[in-house]
Amino acid sequence: MTTVRHAPRARWSPAAERRLRVIAPLVVGLLGLALWQFLVTVVGVSDYLLPSPAAILQQLVEFWPAILQATIITGTNALLGLVVGTLLAILLAALAARWRAVDGMSAPIVASLAVVPIVALAPVLNSMFGADSQFGRQAIAALAAFVPVFVNTLRGLRQTRPVHRDLMHVYAASGPQTFRLVTLPTAAPYLMTGIRIASSLAVISALVAEYFGGPRGGLGTFIATSAATSAYARAWAYVAAAIALGLIFYLATALLEWLVLRRIPTGGAR
Template sequence: MRSQGAELTTRTLAPIVLGLIVLGAWQLAVTVGGVDDYMLPSPASIIGQFVEFAPSMLSAGIVTGTNALVGLVVGSMLGILIAMLAAAVRLTDWMLAPIVAALAVIPIVALAPVLNTMFGSDSQFGRQVIAGLASFVPVFINTLRGLRQTLPVHRDLMTVYAANPGQVMRTVTLPTATPFVFTGIRIASSLAVISALVAEYFGGPRGGLGGLISTSAASSAYPRAWAYVLVSIVLGLIFYLVALGAERVAVRRRG
Protein backbone atom coordinates (compact mmCIF):
# COMPACT_ATOMS: atom_id res chain seq x y z
CA MET A 1 0.00 0.00 0.00
CA ARG A 2 2.82 2.37 0.89
CA SER A 3 4.59 1.69 -2.39
CA GLN A 4 1.37 2.36 -4.31
CA GLY A 5 0.96 5.66 -2.47
CA ALA A 6 4.54 6.64 -3.26
CA GLU A 7 4.03 5.75 -6.91
CA LEU A 8 0.86 7.84 -7.07
CA THR A 9 2.66 10.79 -5.46
CA THR A 10 5.53 10.47 -7.92
CA ARG A 11 3.17 10.28 -10.88
CA THR A 12 1.42 13.42 -9.65
CA LEU A 13 4.50 15.44 -8.81
CA ALA A 14 6.59 14.50 -11.86
CA PRO A 15 4.57 16.48 -14.46
CA ILE A 16 4.19 19.40 -12.02
CA VAL A 17 7.94 19.60 -11.47
CA LEU A 18 8.61 19.30 -15.20
CA GLY A 19 6.08 22.07 -15.90
CA LEU A 20 7.72 24.37 -13.35
CA ILE A 21 11.15 23.70 -14.87
CA VAL A 22 9.84 24.51 -18.36
CA LEU A 23 8.17 27.71 -17.13
CA GLY A 24 11.33 28.77 -15.31
CA ALA A 25 13.45 28.16 -18.40
CA TRP A 26 10.89 30.02 -20.52
CA GLN A 27 10.92 33.04 -18.18
CA LEU A 28 14.70 33.02 -18.06
CA ALA A 29 15.00 32.81 -21.84
CA VAL A 30 12.73 35.83 -22.29
CA THR A 31 14.16 38.06 -19.55
CA VAL A 32 17.84 37.19 -19.88
CA GLY A 33 17.90 36.19 -23.53
CA GLY A 34 16.05 39.33 -24.63
CA VAL A 35 13.34 37.57 -26.65
CA ASP A 36 10.79 40.12 -27.90
CA ASP A 37 7.16 39.88 -26.71
CA TYR A 38 5.86 39.49 -30.22
CA MET A 39 8.10 36.45 -30.61
CA LEU A 40 7.40 34.82 -27.26
CA PRO A 41 5.83 36.64 -24.28
CA SER A 42 7.10 35.68 -20.86
CA PRO A 43 4.97 33.52 -18.53
CA ALA A 44 4.77 36.47 -16.12
CA SER A 45 3.29 38.70 -18.85
CA ILE A 46 0.80 36.01 -19.85
CA ILE A 47 -0.32 35.43 -16.26
CA GLY A 48 -0.64 39.21 -15.79
CA GLN A 49 -2.95 39.45 -18.80
CA PHE A 50 -4.87 36.42 -17.59
CA VAL A 51 -5.55 38.10 -14.24
CA GLU A 52 -6.37 41.48 -15.79
CA PHE A 53 -8.83 40.10 -18.35
CA ALA A 54 -10.15 37.20 -16.29
CA PRO A 55 -13.88 38.07 -16.71
CA SER A 56 -13.51 38.30 -20.49
CA MET A 57 -11.58 35.04 -20.61
CA LEU A 58 -14.15 33.26 -18.47
CA SER A 59 -17.04 34.37 -20.68
CA ALA A 60 -15.08 33.43 -23.83
CA GLY A 61 -14.30 30.03 -22.34
CA ILE A 62 -18.00 29.49 -21.62
CA VAL A 63 -18.92 30.33 -25.23
CA THR A 64 -16.32 27.99 -26.73
CA GLY A 65 -16.98 25.32 -24.11
CA THR A 66 -20.71 25.38 -24.82
CA ASN A 67 -20.16 24.96 -28.55
CA ALA A 68 -17.71 22.12 -27.94
CA LEU A 69 -20.02 20.43 -25.42
CA VAL A 70 -23.06 20.54 -27.70
CA GLY A 71 -21.01 19.16 -30.58
CA LEU A 72 -19.46 16.47 -28.40
CA VAL A 73 -22.77 15.24 -26.97
CA VAL A 74 -24.66 15.25 -30.26
CA GLY A 75 -21.75 13.85 -32.28
CA SER A 76 -21.12 11.09 -29.74
CA MET A 77 -24.77 10.07 -29.57
CA LEU A 78 -25.02 9.90 -33.34
CA GLY A 79 -21.74 8.01 -33.55
CA ILE A 80 -22.93 5.37 -31.06
CA LEU A 81 -26.37 4.95 -32.62
CA ILE A 82 -25.11 4.74 -36.21
CA ALA A 83 -22.32 2.35 -35.17
CA MET A 84 -24.94 0.07 -33.61
CA LEU A 85 -26.85 0.15 -36.88
CA ALA A 86 -23.70 -0.55 -38.91
CA ALA A 87 -22.80 -3.46 -36.63
CA ALA A 88 -26.25 -4.97 -37.03
CA VAL A 89 -26.59 -4.46 -40.80
CA ARG A 90 -23.46 -5.14 -42.84
CA LEU A 91 -24.82 -3.27 -45.87
CA THR A 92 -25.10 -0.12 -43.75
CA ASP A 93 -21.47 -0.46 -42.78
CA TRP A 94 -20.43 -0.75 -46.41
CA MET A 95 -22.46 2.34 -47.30
CA LEU A 96 -21.15 4.41 -44.39
CA ALA A 97 -17.45 3.55 -44.70
CA PRO A 98 -16.65 6.05 -47.51
CA ILE A 99 -18.82 8.74 -45.88
CA VAL A 100 -17.03 8.45 -42.55
CA ALA A 101 -13.67 8.48 -44.35
CA ALA A 102 -14.70 11.70 -46.10
CA LEU A 103 -15.88 13.31 -42.84
CA ALA A 104 -12.55 12.48 -41.22
CA VAL A 105 -10.61 14.58 -43.73
CA ILE A 106 -12.93 17.60 -44.08
CA PRO A 107 -10.77 20.69 -43.45
CA ILE A 108 -12.28 22.90 -40.76
CA VAL A 109 -10.77 26.01 -42.32
CA ALA A 110 -12.81 25.36 -45.48
CA LEU A 111 -16.05 24.27 -43.79
CA ALA A 112 -16.28 26.95 -41.08
CA PRO A 113 -16.78 29.97 -43.39
CA VAL A 114 -19.40 28.05 -45.38
CA LEU A 115 -21.44 27.12 -42.31
CA ASN A 116 -21.11 30.60 -40.81
CA THR A 117 -22.49 32.04 -44.02
CA MET A 118 -25.29 29.47 -44.22
CA PHE A 119 -26.57 29.94 -40.66
CA GLY A 120 -25.91 33.66 -40.28
CA SER A 121 -23.36 35.82 -38.51
CA ASP A 122 -25.22 35.70 -35.18
CA SER A 123 -25.55 31.93 -34.89
CA GLN A 124 -23.25 29.53 -33.05
CA PHE A 125 -24.84 26.58 -34.82
CA GLY A 126 -22.15 26.29 -37.50
CA ARG A 127 -19.43 25.92 -34.86
CA GLN A 128 -21.45 23.31 -33.02
CA VAL A 129 -21.89 21.37 -36.26
CA ILE A 130 -18.13 21.40 -36.82
CA ALA A 131 -17.48 20.20 -33.26
CA GLY A 132 -20.13 17.51 -33.77
CA LEU A 133 -18.53 16.27 -37.00
CA ALA A 134 -15.13 16.14 -35.34
CA SER A 135 -16.60 14.15 -32.45
CA PHE A 136 -18.66 11.79 -34.58
CA VAL A 137 -15.79 10.12 -36.43
CA PRO A 138 -13.69 8.77 -33.51
CA VAL A 139 -16.78 7.75 -31.53
CA PHE A 140 -18.27 5.92 -34.51
CA ILE A 141 -15.04 4.09 -35.41
CA ASN A 142 -14.24 3.03 -31.84
CA THR A 143 -17.82 2.03 -31.04
CA LEU A 144 -18.11 -0.05 -34.20
CA ARG A 145 -14.88 -1.83 -33.37
CA GLY A 146 -16.06 -2.48 -29.82
CA LEU A 147 -19.39 -3.87 -30.97
CA ARG A 148 -17.49 -6.46 -33.01
CA GLN A 149 -15.40 -7.68 -30.07
CA THR A 150 -18.07 -9.98 -28.69
CA LEU A 151 -16.93 -13.59 -28.87
CA PRO A 152 -19.12 -15.94 -30.95
CA VAL A 153 -19.34 -18.34 -28.02
CA HIS A 154 -21.05 -15.65 -25.96
CA ARG A 155 -23.58 -15.03 -28.71
CA ASP A 156 -24.18 -18.75 -29.02
CA LEU A 157 -24.76 -19.01 -25.29
CA MET A 158 -27.37 -16.24 -25.44
CA THR A 159 -29.04 -18.03 -28.35
CA VAL A 160 -29.24 -21.19 -26.26
CA TYR A 161 -31.01 -19.17 -23.60
CA ALA A 162 -33.47 -17.95 -26.28
CA ALA A 163 -32.41 -14.33 -25.92
CA ASN A 164 -33.71 -11.94 -28.54
CA PRO A 165 -31.34 -9.54 -30.41
CA GLY A 166 -32.18 -6.68 -28.04
CA GLN A 167 -31.25 -8.73 -25.01
CA VAL A 168 -28.01 -9.86 -26.64
CA MET A 169 -27.14 -6.25 -27.41
CA ARG A 170 -27.94 -5.07 -23.88
CA THR A 171 -26.34 -7.87 -21.87
CA VAL A 172 -23.35 -8.94 -24.00
CA THR A 173 -22.49 -6.66 -26.90
CA LEU A 174 -22.76 -3.22 -25.27
CA PRO A 175 -20.86 -4.16 -22.07
CA THR A 176 -18.04 -5.54 -24.21
CA ALA A 177 -17.99 -2.39 -26.33
CA THR A 178 -18.06 0.05 -23.38
CA PRO A 179 -14.28 0.62 -23.11
CA PHE A 180 -14.08 1.25 -26.86
CA VAL A 181 -16.99 3.71 -26.72
CA PHE A 182 -15.35 5.76 -24.00
CA THR A 183 -12.01 5.68 -25.76
CA GLY A 184 -13.72 7.29 -28.73
CA ILE A 185 -15.40 9.87 -26.47
CA ARG A 186 -12.09 10.66 -24.79
CA ILE A 187 -10.48 11.32 -28.17
CA ALA A 188 -13.51 13.31 -29.32
CA SER A 189 -13.48 15.50 -26.20
CA SER A 190 -10.21 17.14 -27.24
CA LEU A 191 -11.19 17.31 -30.91
CA ALA A 192 -14.47 19.04 -30.05
CA VAL A 193 -12.65 21.86 -28.23
CA ILE A 194 -10.05 22.24 -30.96
CA SER A 195 -12.68 22.26 -33.71
CA ALA A 196 -14.91 24.80 -31.96
CA LEU A 197 -11.87 26.99 -31.32
CA VAL A 198 -10.64 26.91 -34.90
CA ALA A 199 -14.16 27.50 -36.27
CA GLU A 200 -14.35 30.75 -34.29
CA TYR A 201 -11.55 32.22 -36.40
CA PHE A 202 -13.69 32.35 -39.52
CA GLY A 203 -16.59 34.73 -39.06
CA GLY A 204 -19.72 34.31 -37.01
CA PRO A 205 -20.45 35.94 -33.65
CA ARG A 206 -17.51 37.18 -31.63
CA GLY A 207 -16.88 36.33 -28.02
CA GLY A 208 -15.34 32.87 -28.26
CA LEU A 209 -11.71 32.07 -27.50
CA GLY A 210 -10.75 31.58 -31.13
CA GLY A 211 -12.04 34.98 -32.19
CA LEU A 212 -10.40 36.75 -29.25
CA ILE A 213 -7.05 35.06 -29.89
CA SER A 214 -7.22 36.31 -33.47
CA THR A 215 -8.29 39.83 -32.42
CA SER A 216 -5.58 40.10 -29.76
CA ALA A 217 -2.86 38.93 -32.12
CA ALA A 218 -4.06 41.32 -34.84
CA SER A 219 -3.82 44.24 -32.42
CA SER A 220 -0.29 43.15 -31.36
CA ALA A 221 -1.49 42.27 -27.83
CA TYR A 222 0.56 39.08 -27.88
CA PRO A 223 0.63 38.36 -24.12
CA ARG A 224 -3.17 38.64 -24.09
CA ALA A 225 -3.44 36.31 -27.09
CA TRP A 226 -1.27 33.77 -25.26
CA ALA A 227 -3.45 34.17 -22.18
CA TYR A 228 -6.48 33.19 -24.27
CA VAL A 229 -4.46 30.24 -25.55
CA LEU A 230 -3.84 29.28 -21.91
CA VAL A 231 -7.59 29.32 -21.27
CA SER A 232 -8.07 27.12 -24.34
CA ILE A 233 -5.57 24.61 -22.97
CA VAL A 234 -7.33 24.55 -19.60
CA LEU A 235 -10.69 24.07 -21.33
CA GLY A 236 -9.36 21.17 -23.38
CA LEU A 237 -7.88 19.55 -20.26
CA ILE A 238 -11.21 19.86 -18.44
CA PHE A 239 -13.05 18.12 -21.28
CA TYR A 240 -10.42 15.38 -21.45
CA LEU A 241 -10.33 14.76 -17.69
CA VAL A 242 -14.13 14.62 -17.43
CA ALA A 243 -14.26 12.09 -20.29
CA LEU A 244 -11.45 10.09 -18.67
CA GLY A 245 -13.26 10.08 -15.34
CA ALA A 246 -16.50 8.93 -16.96
CA GLU A 247 -14.59 6.15 -18.72
CA ARG A 248 -13.06 4.90 -15.47
CA VAL A 249 -16.41 4.93 -13.70
CA ALA A 250 -18.07 3.00 -16.54
CA VAL A 251 -15.27 0.43 -16.72
CA ARG A 252 -15.29 -0.01 -12.94
CA ARG A 253 -19.03 -0.63 -12.91
CA ARG A 254 -18.68 -3.06 -15.77
CA GLY A 255 -16.00 -4.94 -13.87
Protein backbone atom coordinates in the same frame (compact mmCIF):
# COMPACT_ATOMS: atom_id res chain seq x y z
CA MET B 1 31.00 -21.78 -13.72
CA THR B 2 30.00 -18.86 -11.48
CA THR B 3 26.40 -17.73 -11.61
CA VAL B 4 25.89 -14.01 -11.28
CA ARG B 5 22.76 -13.09 -9.42
CA HIS B 6 21.25 -9.69 -10.01
CA ALA B 7 19.77 -7.86 -7.10
CA PRO B 8 16.00 -7.49 -7.40
CA ARG B 9 14.87 -4.14 -8.71
CA ALA B 10 13.29 -1.80 -6.23
CA ARG B 11 9.57 -1.49 -6.85
CA TRP B 12 7.43 1.51 -6.06
CA SER B 13 4.48 1.02 -3.78
CA PRO B 14 1.06 1.78 -5.32
CA ALA B 15 0.74 4.90 -3.15
CA ALA B 16 4.19 6.13 -4.23
CA GLU B 17 3.33 5.54 -7.90
CA ARG B 18 0.13 7.56 -7.55
CA ARG B 19 2.01 10.42 -5.91
CA LEU B 20 4.70 10.26 -8.62
CA ARG B 21 2.09 10.50 -11.39
CA VAL B 22 0.83 13.74 -9.84
CA ILE B 23 4.15 15.27 -8.78
CA ALA B 24 6.19 14.51 -11.93
CA PRO B 25 4.03 16.54 -14.36
CA LEU B 26 3.92 19.45 -11.89
CA VAL B 27 7.71 19.46 -11.56
CA VAL B 28 8.18 19.31 -15.33
CA GLY B 29 5.66 22.14 -15.78
CA LEU B 30 7.37 24.36 -13.22
CA LEU B 31 10.76 23.71 -14.79
CA GLY B 32 9.33 24.59 -18.19
CA LEU B 33 7.90 27.87 -16.87
CA ALA B 34 11.23 28.71 -15.21
CA LEU B 35 13.07 28.07 -18.48
CA TRP B 36 10.48 30.15 -20.32
CA GLN B 37 10.95 33.08 -17.94
CA PHE B 38 14.75 32.71 -18.22
CA LEU B 39 14.62 32.90 -22.02
CA VAL B 40 12.56 36.10 -21.91
CA THR B 41 14.29 37.99 -19.09
CA VAL B 42 17.91 36.84 -19.45
CA VAL B 43 18.34 35.70 -23.04
CA GLY B 44 16.12 38.54 -24.26
CA VAL B 45 13.58 36.80 -26.50
CA SER B 46 11.24 39.42 -27.97
CA ASP B 47 7.71 39.73 -26.60
CA TYR B 48 6.13 39.23 -30.01
CA LEU B 49 7.87 35.86 -30.24
CA LEU B 50 7.36 34.70 -26.66
CA PRO B 51 5.79 36.88 -23.95
CA SER B 52 6.92 36.12 -20.42
CA PRO B 53 4.76 33.96 -18.11
CA ALA B 54 4.52 36.93 -15.75
CA ALA B 55 3.08 39.14 -18.51
CA ILE B 56 0.61 36.45 -19.52
CA LEU B 57 -0.48 36.00 -15.90
CA GLN B 58 -0.97 39.74 -15.59
CA GLN B 59 -3.23 39.73 -18.65
CA LEU B 60 -5.15 36.75 -17.27
CA VAL B 61 -5.91 38.66 -14.09
CA GLU B 62 -6.71 41.93 -15.85
CA PHE B 63 -9.01 40.46 -18.52
CA TRP B 64 -10.38 37.58 -16.46
CA PRO B 65 -14.12 38.43 -16.95
CA ALA B 66 -13.73 38.56 -20.75
CA ILE B 67 -11.59 35.41 -20.78
CA LEU B 68 -14.12 33.54 -18.65
CA GLN B 69 -17.00 34.61 -20.88
CA ALA B 70 -15.11 33.54 -24.02
CA THR B 71 -14.25 30.20 -22.38
CA ILE B 72 -17.92 29.58 -21.59
CA ILE B 73 -18.92 30.28 -25.20
CA THR B 74 -16.26 27.99 -26.66
CA GLY B 75 -16.92 25.32 -24.03
CA THR B 76 -20.65 25.36 -24.75
CA ASN B 77 -20.08 24.98 -28.50
CA ALA B 78 -17.61 22.15 -27.94
CA LEU B 79 -19.88 20.38 -25.43
CA LEU B 80 -22.95 20.53 -27.66
CA GLY B 81 -20.89 19.32 -30.60
CA LEU B 82 -19.42 16.48 -28.55
CA VAL B 83 -22.82 15.31 -27.28
CA VAL B 84 -24.56 15.49 -30.65
CA GLY B 85 -21.64 13.94 -32.53
CA THR B 86 -21.37 11.13 -29.99
CA LEU B 87 -25.08 10.28 -30.11
CA LEU B 88 -25.15 10.24 -33.92
CA ALA B 89 -21.96 8.13 -34.02
CA ILE B 90 -23.34 5.56 -31.57
CA LEU B 91 -26.60 5.31 -33.52
CA LEU B 92 -24.90 4.86 -36.88
CA ALA B 93 -22.35 2.41 -35.46
CA ALA B 94 -25.14 0.28 -33.99
CA LEU B 95 -26.92 0.21 -37.35
CA ALA B 96 -23.67 -0.56 -39.20
CA ALA B 97 -22.86 -3.41 -36.81
CA ARG B 98 -26.35 -4.84 -37.25
CA TRP B 99 -26.76 -4.53 -41.02
CA ARG B 100 -23.95 -5.00 -43.51
CA ALA B 101 -25.68 -2.77 -46.07
CA VAL B 102 -25.59 0.18 -43.64
CA ASP B 103 -21.94 -0.57 -42.95
CA GLY B 104 -21.14 -0.45 -46.64
CA MET B 105 -22.95 2.85 -47.13
CA SER B 106 -21.53 4.50 -44.01
CA ALA B 107 -17.88 3.65 -44.69
CA PRO B 108 -17.30 6.21 -47.49
CA ILE B 109 -19.32 8.86 -45.61
CA VAL B 110 -17.22 8.49 -42.46
CA ALA B 111 -14.01 8.46 -44.51
CA SER B 112 -15.08 11.72 -46.18
CA LEU B 113 -15.94 13.37 -42.86
CA ALA B 114 -12.55 12.39 -41.46
CA VAL B 115 -10.72 14.47 -44.06
CA VAL B 116 -13.02 17.51 -44.22
CA PRO B 117 -10.82 20.61 -43.74
CA ILE B 118 -12.19 22.76 -40.93
CA VAL B 119 -10.61 25.92 -42.40
CA ALA B 120 -12.68 25.44 -45.56
CA LEU B 121 -15.93 24.32 -43.93
CA ALA B 122 -16.11 26.93 -41.14
CA PRO B 123 -16.59 30.00 -43.38
CA VAL B 124 -19.21 28.18 -45.42
CA LEU B 125 -21.28 27.20 -42.37
CA ASN B 126 -20.92 30.64 -40.81
CA SER B 127 -22.22 32.20 -44.04
CA MET B 128 -25.07 29.70 -44.30
CA PHE B 129 -26.43 30.19 -40.78
CA GLY B 130 -25.69 33.89 -40.34
CA ALA B 131 -23.30 36.07 -38.42
CA ASP B 132 -25.28 35.79 -35.16
CA SER B 133 -25.57 32.00 -35.00
CA GLN B 134 -23.25 29.64 -33.14
CA PHE B 135 -24.65 26.66 -35.03
CA GLY B 136 -21.83 26.52 -37.57
CA ARG B 137 -19.20 26.19 -34.82
CA GLN B 138 -21.24 23.57 -33.00
CA ALA B 139 -21.73 21.60 -36.23
CA ILE B 140 -17.98 21.56 -36.86
CA ALA B 141 -17.34 20.33 -33.32
CA ALA B 142 -19.96 17.62 -33.85
CA LEU B 143 -18.32 16.48 -37.09
CA ALA B 144 -14.92 16.32 -35.40
CA ALA B 145 -16.32 14.25 -32.51
CA PHE B 146 -18.35 11.96 -34.75
CA VAL B 147 -15.51 10.14 -36.51
CA PRO B 148 -13.46 8.78 -33.55
CA VAL B 149 -16.59 7.78 -31.63
CA PHE B 150 -18.05 5.98 -34.65
CA VAL B 151 -14.85 4.11 -35.49
CA ASN B 152 -14.20 2.99 -31.92
CA THR B 153 -17.82 2.09 -31.19
CA LEU B 154 -18.17 0.04 -34.36
CA ARG B 155 -14.99 -1.85 -33.56
CA GLY B 156 -16.19 -2.49 -30.02
CA LEU B 157 -19.55 -3.80 -31.19
CA ARG B 158 -17.72 -6.31 -33.38
CA GLN B 159 -15.53 -7.66 -30.58
CA THR B 160 -18.16 -9.98 -29.13
CA ARG B 161 -17.07 -13.58 -29.65
CA PRO B 162 -19.47 -15.92 -31.48
CA VAL B 163 -19.18 -18.45 -28.64
CA HIS B 164 -20.60 -15.87 -26.23
CA ARG B 165 -23.55 -15.20 -28.53
CA ASP B 166 -24.12 -18.93 -28.92
CA LEU B 167 -24.06 -19.34 -25.16
CA MET B 168 -26.69 -16.64 -24.73
CA HIS B 169 -28.76 -18.35 -27.43
CA VAL B 170 -28.54 -21.64 -25.51
CA TYR B 171 -29.82 -19.82 -22.44
CA ALA B 172 -32.76 -18.55 -24.53
CA ALA B 173 -31.72 -14.94 -23.98
CA SER B 174 -33.53 -12.29 -26.02
CA GLY B 175 -31.79 -9.86 -28.34
CA PRO B 176 -31.92 -6.97 -25.84
CA GLN B 177 -30.60 -9.24 -23.08
CA THR B 178 -27.69 -10.37 -25.25
CA PHE B 179 -26.88 -6.75 -26.11
CA ARG B 180 -27.06 -5.63 -22.47
CA LEU B 181 -25.11 -8.53 -20.96
CA VAL B 182 -22.54 -9.31 -23.67
CA THR B 183 -22.31 -6.80 -26.52
CA LEU B 184 -22.51 -3.58 -24.49
CA PRO B 185 -19.90 -4.53 -21.84
CA THR B 186 -17.54 -5.60 -24.62
CA ALA B 187 -18.00 -2.39 -26.61
CA ALA B 188 -17.99 0.02 -23.66
CA PRO B 189 -14.17 0.40 -23.37
CA TYR B 190 -13.92 1.18 -27.08
CA LEU B 191 -16.80 3.66 -26.88
CA MET B 192 -15.28 5.47 -23.91
CA THR B 193 -11.90 5.67 -25.62
CA GLY B 194 -13.57 7.23 -28.64
CA ILE B 195 -15.35 9.81 -26.47
CA ARG B 196 -12.11 10.68 -24.67
CA ILE B 197 -10.37 11.29 -28.00
CA ALA B 198 -13.35 13.20 -29.38
CA SER B 199 -13.47 15.55 -26.38
CA SER B 200 -10.15 17.14 -27.30
CA LEU B 201 -11.03 17.25 -31.00
CA ALA B 202 -14.32 19.01 -30.24
CA VAL B 203 -12.54 21.78 -28.33
CA ILE B 204 -9.88 22.20 -31.02
CA SER B 205 -12.48 22.29 -33.80
CA ALA B 206 -14.64 24.84 -31.99
CA LEU B 207 -11.57 27.04 -31.47
CA VAL B 208 -10.51 26.83 -35.11
CA ALA B 209 -14.05 27.52 -36.33
CA GLU B 210 -14.10 30.75 -34.32
CA TYR B 211 -11.29 32.15 -36.44
CA PHE B 212 -13.46 32.28 -39.55
CA GLY B 213 -16.39 34.58 -38.97
CA GLY B 214 -19.57 34.02 -37.03
CA PRO B 215 -20.64 35.92 -33.93
CA ARG B 216 -18.01 37.74 -31.91
CA GLY B 217 -17.06 35.75 -28.84
CA GLY B 218 -15.19 32.61 -28.06
CA LEU B 219 -11.54 32.01 -27.38
CA GLY B 220 -10.56 31.58 -31.02
CA THR B 221 -12.01 34.96 -31.95
CA PHE B 222 -10.16 36.80 -29.18
CA ILE B 223 -6.88 34.99 -29.85
CA ALA B 224 -7.00 36.18 -33.46
CA THR B 225 -8.08 39.71 -32.48
CA SER B 226 -5.41 40.08 -29.79
CA ALA B 227 -2.65 38.83 -32.08
CA ALA B 228 -3.80 41.17 -34.87
CA THR B 229 -3.58 44.18 -32.53
CA SER B 230 -0.11 43.15 -31.27
CA ALA B 231 -1.44 42.31 -27.79
CA TYR B 232 0.66 39.16 -27.72
CA ALA B 233 0.56 38.56 -23.96
CA ARG B 234 -3.22 38.86 -24.05
CA ALA B 235 -3.39 36.42 -26.95
CA TRP B 236 -1.32 33.94 -24.93
CA ALA B 237 -3.68 34.46 -21.98
CA TYR B 238 -6.56 33.32 -24.19
CA VAL B 239 -4.41 30.41 -25.37
CA ALA B 240 -3.84 29.44 -21.73
CA ALA B 241 -7.60 29.48 -21.18
CA ALA B 242 -8.05 27.27 -24.26
CA ILE B 243 -5.50 24.80 -22.88
CA ALA B 244 -7.31 24.75 -19.55
CA LEU B 245 -10.63 24.14 -21.34
CA GLY B 246 -9.17 21.23 -23.29
CA LEU B 247 -7.77 19.72 -20.10
CA ILE B 248 -11.16 20.05 -18.39
CA PHE B 249 -12.86 18.20 -21.24
CA TYR B 250 -10.20 15.50 -21.26
CA LEU B 251 -10.26 14.97 -17.48
CA ALA B 252 -14.06 14.95 -17.41
CA THR B 253 -14.27 12.27 -20.09
CA ALA B 254 -11.45 10.29 -18.43
CA LEU B 255 -13.43 10.37 -15.16
CA LEU B 256 -16.56 9.30 -17.04
CA GLU B 257 -14.61 6.43 -18.60
CA TRP B 258 -13.39 5.30 -15.16
CA LEU B 259 -16.91 5.44 -13.71
CA VAL B 260 -18.38 3.44 -16.60
CA LEU B 261 -15.67 0.79 -16.83
CA ARG B 262 -15.65 0.06 -13.12
CA ARG B 263 -19.29 -1.00 -13.43
CA ILE B 264 -18.53 -3.52 -16.15
CA PRO B 265 -18.46 -7.11 -14.84
CA THR B 266 -15.03 -8.69 -14.62
CA GLY B 267 -14.04 -9.95 -18.05
CA GLY B 268 -16.82 -8.00 -19.68
CA ALA B 269 -14.41 -6.38 -22.12
CA ARG B 270 -12.83 -9.64 -23.17
